[in-house]
Every structure is written in C-alpha cells, then in structure tokens.
Amino acid sequence: MDSLDKYDSLERAKKLIQDNTPTSLRYACLELRYCIESICHAKLKLYEKHLTNSDFETWKPKKILETLQEYDPLVWEDSEVAFFSEKSDGTRGDFLIGGKHTNLPIGILKRHYYKLGRFLHIPTLSQQKNGVMSSHDLKSYLESLLPAISATVSNVMDCNMALVAECKCKDCGNIIIRNIDSLKNKPVAICTNEECKAEYDVTVADDKTIWKKRELDFECPKCKKKNYFGAHLLTDGKVINCFSCSSKFVFFQKWHYQELPEKKT
Ligand SMILES: [Zn+2]
Ligand SMILES: [Zn+2]
Numbered sequence: 001m002d003s004l005d006k007y008d009s010l011e012r013a014k015k016l017i018q019d020n021t022p023t024s025l026r027y028a029c030l031e032l033r034y035c036i037e038s039i040c041h042a043k044l045k046l047y048e049k050h051l052t053n054s055d056f057e058t059w060k061p062k063k064i065l066e067t068l069q070e071y072d073p074l075v076w077e078d079s080e081v082a083f084f085s086e087k088s089d090g091t092r093g094d095f096l097i098g099g100k101h102t103n104l105p106i107g108i109l110k111r112h113y114y115k116l117g118r119f120l121h122i123p124t125l126s127q128q129k130n131g132v133m134s135s136h137d138l139k140s141y142l143e144s145l146l147p148a149i150s151a152t153v154s155n156v157m158d159c160n161m162a163l164v165a166e167c168k169c170k171d172c173g174n175i176i177i178r179n180i181d182s183l184k185n186k187p188v189a190i191c192t193n194e195e196c197k198a199e200y201d202v203t204v205a206d207d208k209t210i211w212k213k214r215e216l217d218f219e220c221p222k223c224k225k226k227n228y229f230g231a232h233l234l235t236d237g238k239v240i241n242c243f244s245c246s247s248k249f250v251f252f253q254k255w256h257y258q259e260l261p262e263k264k265t
Contacts, residue, residue, distance in 0.1 A: 006038035006153045022135045029119040036113050040064045165209040172196040199232045222247045
C-alpha cells in the first residue's frame with residue numbers, strides 16, 4: 001500500500017497535476033483529500049489524552065474538524081511559537097527552537113475537502129446536463145490550493161496550547177471537553193455522545209468551570225413527587241413516566257400568539 005503520509009500524498013498530487021491529463025487530475029483530487037485527512041489526524045493526535053480509543057478508531061474527517069474547533073477555536077489559526085531553556089533560577093534562558101506555524105483555516109479546509117470529493121464520483125445526469133468543470137479549470141483550481149496546503153504540510157512542529165475544561169456527563173459518564181475560551185463566548189456544552197446529548201450551562205470564573213445540567217422539574221399531579229428531566233429529552237409529544245407512581249404524562253409545547261405592532265411606512 002502506498003504511504004498515506006501527508007508529505008507523500010501532496011507530492012503525488014503535485015506530480016499528477018503536472019501530468020495534466022483528465023484522469024491524472026481526478027486522481028490528484030483523491031491525493032489532496034488524503035493529504036487533508038492526514039493533516040486532521042495529526043491534529044487529532046495532539047488531543048489524544050482527551051479522547052477515547054473509539055474516537056480515534058472511528059472518527060471521520062468532518063467530525064474531527066468540528067470537534068477540534070470546539071476544543072480549541074484557535075487550532076486552525078496561524079501562530080508563532082518559541083521555546084527557551086529554563087535557567088536554574090526559573091528565568092528564561094537561551095532560545096532553543098521556534099518558528100511560524102501555518103494552518104489552513106477550518107472553513108477553507110472543510111470547503112475544499114468536500115469540493116475535491118465531488119470529482120471522485122461520476123457527475124449526476126443533471127450536472128452533466130449543466131456542464132462539468134473542464135480539465136483546464138480543474139487544473140487551475142488544484143494549483144490554487146497547493147500553496148496553502150503545502151505551507152500546512154511543511155510545519156515541522158505542532159502543538160496544542162488550549163486550556164480545556166472537562167466534565168463527566170451525569171447521564172452517560174462520557175467525558176465532555178471544552179476549550180475555556182470558547183466557553184467564555186458560548187457558555188453551553190452538549191454531551192458528544194450521540195445517544196445522550198445532555199445539555200450543560202457552564203460558568204467560567206478564573207479559568208475554573210461550574211457545570212450545571214439543564215433540567216426541568218415537574219410535580220406529579222397524582223403522587224405530588226418532584227420529577228427531574230434533562231431538558232434535551234423533552235420534545236413535543238414526549239411521553240414521560242413519574243419515577244414514583246409510574247403515571248404516564250405527555251409533554252407538549254403550547255403555541256402562543258401576539259399582535260405585531262403596525263409597521264410605520
Ligand atoms: Zn452524556
Ligand atoms: Zn407520580
């Protein structure tokens with residue numbers, strides 16, 4: 001099997017673009033997708049300690065891109081990094097290694113990952129009717145991607161500088177991880193377990209976090225006991241059982257209306 005390393009994929013893509021035949025250009029799309037996937041996997045490895053084995057084994061590029069952005073909104077930003085030795089008194093010593101770290105912004109990475117994917121399939125009949133991209137235009141498009149992808153691939157160092165907070169989900173035990181900076185902007189976290197999706201309001205103070213699960217309480221009209229339900233479970237038409245007397249209730253949302261103020265023309 002060919003190497004799926006990002007450097008090798010990129011080199012193969014460059015060669016295929018140079019060959020400049022309709023077939024080689026299509027294969028160049030595949031190699032550039034491999035290259036983007038390889039970049040994503042390298043990033044994911046930086047967050048290994050926060051992830052479970054199953055995350056590593058099953059995650060697809062789309063999920064990786066979205067999760068990494070959630071953990072660390074700056075993960076795809078360019079940055080300058082420098083490392084210094086530490087003197088015996090704890091002060092900064094000599095410069096050791098450093099440099100500019102170039103990243104493809106997540107929006108660009110996602111957009112081109114999917115756009116490249118379109119060339120891996122036979123165009124639909126409607127696309128064929130409307131005209132498909134010519135080989136000349138495809139070559140220009142692929143060449144336009146090379147500088148940014150090459151810069152990201154040639155990074156010799158990569159690091160995770162995110163300050164993250166963790167919470168064990170009360171419902172399923174999944175560890176939910178969020179970048180503290182992103183929580184300051186949007187103080188809500190949803191459990192990443194697809195089967196669970198419990199919602200938490202998170203308060204950040206002095207880089208410490210307090211996680212409160214969104215719950216609704218409901219007093220059973222029959223036994224008068226208080227029931228608590230995760231807000232994420234309550235949808236229109238949802239049937240709930242009282243935990244104490246097992247009476248069944250259906251949850252529904254009421255529609256309200258109000259008069260709109262007249263528009264001034
Ligand atoms: Zn959960
Ligand atoms: Zn009851």
